[in-house]
Amino acid sequence: MIAPAATLEAEADRLLKALLHVDCEPSGRRWNYETCLALAPLTLEINRLKREKDAVILTHSYVDPEIVYGVGDFKGDSYFLSLAAKQAKAKVILFAGVVFMAETAKILSPDATVIVPDRGSGCSLADSITGEELRRLKALYPDATVVCYINSTAEVKAESDVCVTSGNVYHIVANLPARRILFVPDRLMGQNVRDELRRRGVDKEIITSDGTCMVHDQFSPADIAAARAQFPGLKVVAHPECTAEVAAAADFVGSTGAMMKFVKTSGAPYYLMLTECGLVGRLQVEAPEKNFIGGCRLCPYMKLNSLEKIRDALATPRPDQIVTLDEGMRRRAARCIERMFELSPTD
Ligand code: 13P
Numbered sequence: 001m002i003a004p005a006a007t008l009e010a011e012a013d014r015l016l017k018a019l020l021h022v023d024c025e026p027s028g029r030r031w032n033y034e035t036c037l038a039l040a041p042l043t044l045e046i047n048r049l050k051r052e053k054d055a056v057i058l059t060h061s062y063v064d065p066e067i068v069y070g071v072g073d074f075k076g077d078s079y080f081l082s083l084a085a086k087q088a089k090a091k092v093i094l095f096a097g098v099v100f101m102a103e104t105a106k107i108l109s110p111d112a113t114v115i116v117p118d119r120g121s122g123c124s125l126a127d128s129i130t131g132e133e134l135r136r137l138k139a140l141y142p143d144a145t146v147v148c149y150i151n152s153t154a155e156v157k158a159e160s161d162v163c164v165t166s167g168n169v170y171h172i173v174a175n176l177p178a179r180r181i182l183f184v185p186d187r188l189m190g191q192n193v194r195d196e197l198r199r200r201g202v203d204k205e206i207i208t209s210d211g212t213c214m215v216h217d218q219f220s221p222a223d224i225a226a227a228r229a230q231f232p233g234l235k236v237v238a239h240p241e242c243t244a245e246v247a248a249a250a251d252f253v254g255s256t257g258a259m260m261k262f263v264k265t266s267g268a269p270y271y272l273m274l275t276e277c278g279l280v281g282r283l284q285v286e287a288p289e290k291n292f293i294g295g296c297r298l299c300p301y302m303k304l305n306s307l308e309k310i311r312d313a314l315a316t317p318r319p320d321q322i323v324t325l326d327e328g329m330r331r332r333a334a335r336c337i338e339r340m341f342e343l344s345p346t347d
């Protein structure tokens, strides 16, 4: 069904209002009235399908901004989106993010049909360790409490005692009764946890597996030094998936949600965001007065999401786009995530 010209124009205006200032993409893609008018039939159709199917769309901040601002109902970091998935009352949850996030939504909302637009949207962290490999590691450290970063498969969550996100990892690990922690799958975040807990005077032994995020492990202290030399007063904002050297040289380290909050509430002349480019896009929409300098990178998995795939998956999902989990495994994984909700800081 083709929308009337006035409806398309109103939708193009709505999109342009959000996307006008976004220019962070290495591709150089910009949004103007013409590009927004071209997107309007798709966003209108997706928003109509959402009503028809009783669906909500959860969008991680790293997906393209026309998805976040054109069709997203909830936008944020992994913790926020997990809570949104748990509380969702809709029959259908479409997760514009990556597969482990859609699996998490299914774990927490088992009665909903959970859809992932592209089954290939993996994650170098989640894909770095299987349930079987974790079982072997656990056998080597039987006294350890097993903590999994949310960037892990449902299988790995089912083998873990407690899940954490980038927003609550320090708090949860610091407050666990066990001294020995087996932390999977992010080796770099594991080192950041060691360093932070040492700073807080908390005595823990952190054993990690060997995964890294293929986006965040690319940043280096040399990038930071070069940027600081060129932009006096610069604030460097990093994600805890970066190396310990990068985290030590940054002004702020936190989840994507916390990074956004930091930028919005501080008054620096320039920011260097050591994370995926989509977050800079979100800030250009929500804090257009801030200045960002280069240095961000793309996650190829997050970028597999597109409006076309979302429309097609909502209209008639293929079997590979519907998340299904073994019920026993789902229940065990749910326990590990529920434990995270219980142990998370309340502020
Ligand atoms: P956040 O939970 O901080 O958004 O991190 C998710 C992620 O995949 C970072 O690479």
Ligand code: SF4
Residues within 6 Å of the ligand: 098, 122, 123, 124, 125, 126, 151, 213, 214, 215, 216, 241, 276, 299, 300, 301, 302
């Ligand atoms: Fe995984 Fe890194 Fe992509 Fe986040 S940015 S989804 S951690 S590969």
